[in-house]
Amino acid sequence: MSRKYHHGDLRRALVAAGLEILREEGLAALSLRACAARAGVSHAAPRNHFDGVSGLISALRAEGFRRHTAAMRAGMASEPHDRRHIGALRGYVGFAMEQPDLYRLMFAHPMPGVSDDELEIAAGGSFEVLMDISEGLDWPKSGDVPCNVNTWMMLWSFAHGIADLTIGGQFGKCEAALGYMPDLEQVFPGFGYAGPR
Amino acid sequence: MSRKYHHGDLRRALVAAGLEILREEGLAALSLRACAARAGVSHAAPRNHFDGVSGLISALRAEGFRRHTAAMRAGMASEPHDRRHIGALRGYVGFAMEQPDLYRLMFAHPMPGVSDDELEIAAGGSFEVLMDISEGLDWPKSGDVPCNVNTWMMLWSFAHGIADLTIGGQFGKCEAALGYMPDLEQVFPGFGYAGPR
DNA sequence: AGCAAAAAGTTGACGGTGACAACTTTACTC
């Protein structure tokens, strides 16, 4: 028999199926049963690998954050050092626009009481990139706020705002009125590179 | 009979029930049948007033935008004129933190092909406030970008980013590390009032 | 006033979904 009773790597297959569904059919079509069907497995099989649908979603979010981190790192590498934050932001927004449903899922409400080490670590990767590019940026610090909290909160809020509003189609009326979409650097020329500390 | 066969204002009652559910039980608990039950009506009654669940959601989003607009206008009124943008931003973020599930719903993906005049008008109200407070703000304009597109895109992205990341608990690690949450003005001191044009 | 039609609400059914229980098949270990 070519078809084994045991799948061999069903967990990975289910995550891959989930990513496909998010890409091709959107968040509304994501379900445990649909993933199971894509993996060629019965509807209850996923329960051996995930703690219900929230477990599957945690795994998808973790994979999303890993790819998100990679997209930002790639963007950083594509720019000279004093413009690496621009590259990272482009990577950030580009990822969100390419995989809007996955991005939305990543930043959805955390279910109360649900904690997942894999997810924590993966999300920490994206967090770290934002910390990295905050270093050396010239953004006003006020008062006694330690480190560069202001800078990365600003960066992150800006990046997430642009990404999420774009995904949600909220800039549509702007684009319709202007005939084009302002570039990221046009909208936000406020960051300047101040050199390494 | 004290109980009329016809409800009288079922549409309004269903929207109110939906808002209650979003507040008390969260987005996951929102359903047509749950709203119908809260309104004391059979499970199929809502179909006479909404085009399925997407119609109910459109109505909830519209009501959300109206309240969102009101929150920003109230914030504006609570500050002197040269700080009205700060007040509006506080109103923006405050609304999102008070009604996180409603805010998320408002800015969720628009279903393709779904258009709703009531929703468009309501969302336009929030849009207009952001346009208003952009006027007179001193934010660098670059190149030939007309009006103050840069300023309001920046403002909106910032406000949405702060609000949505806060709702999503993403600043939790920051708050845990610092022991407190940086204030909106600390994070974003970049806007200055430049007086009326 | 009376009647027809439209509006509003009810009941019942269907398929899809998450969750769970009971069972079967495979793999691992001693």
Next chain:
DNA sequence: GAGTAAAGTTGTCACCGTCAACTTTTTGCT
């Protein structure tokens, strides 16, 4: 090789959105 744990299957239940068929009330027309 036997026993056990892991992995997958089938069946069931409750909940959901949607639709169809039906009932009750309101409205509007002559």
